[in-house]
Amino acid sequence: MNDRPEVELANRNGRLHPAQRGALLDLTFWLTAAVVITGLVVTVSLALVATTAGEVLGTVVPLLAITGWFAFVCWRRLADAFGGRLAVVTGWTHDFGTARLTDEYPIGLHRSPEGFKSLESFTLRAGGRTYPLERKLRERIRPEQVNTVLIAPRSKVLINVLPA
Known part of the structure; x- marks a missing residue:
């Protein structure tokens, strides 16, 4: 859904595409x-x-x-x-691995390793907030490069990640 050209175009213009409403109306x-x-x-x-x-x-x-x-x-x-408007954070994306996330970079990635009774999980930090990173979005983000993160401004839901 997030990789369709019209969705990406709307997101690059800072707007929520109607096909993405399900991320908010879940x-x-x-x-x-x-x-x-x-x-x-x-x-x-x-x-x-x-x-x-x-x-x-x-x-x-x-x-x-x-x-x-x-x-x-x-x-x-x-x-x-x-x-329809989205908050946009664009910047260098640093992969912290399993180290603690900081606001040193505009966008940070963190991996929580697989452990006893838990699965490996990923989080993203942008704009001073931390978001769980679902698999589809994790596959789209490019560590150690510039990316754009799109966030619903009122509800603080991560909507999309676009390689810049």
Whole structure:
């Protein structure tokens, strides 16, 4: 999906291609949306049966605050998915191997070795944040060269990696 010419062209222009919306509207988004809907239903139900102000303050207000937080998380994903602009970090990509990642380079790669009950995993650090690096993106990045990393600005999700 990320290697199609029209996707790469959109990304090089700092925009999210519609084919990439699935990276933001994934299982995490839908589970969060389900929590928001459930929270609203439970909050309204409790508000309707509450008989005192104490019941409202003690149960309804905290539930509404928690539901509001999950709604904010959903809004950030939706705004990134349909707002279309991406944060772009371009620069030298250093492969730290298994050493600790630092912000010495614009983009850093880290490998966590395979261990007892764990698989080898890769992370990428760009723009002061660390992101898990899935296999498809790991295959696209070129260590010890200049790369471009594209990130959804509100939800902080790694969208694509382009060799520069």
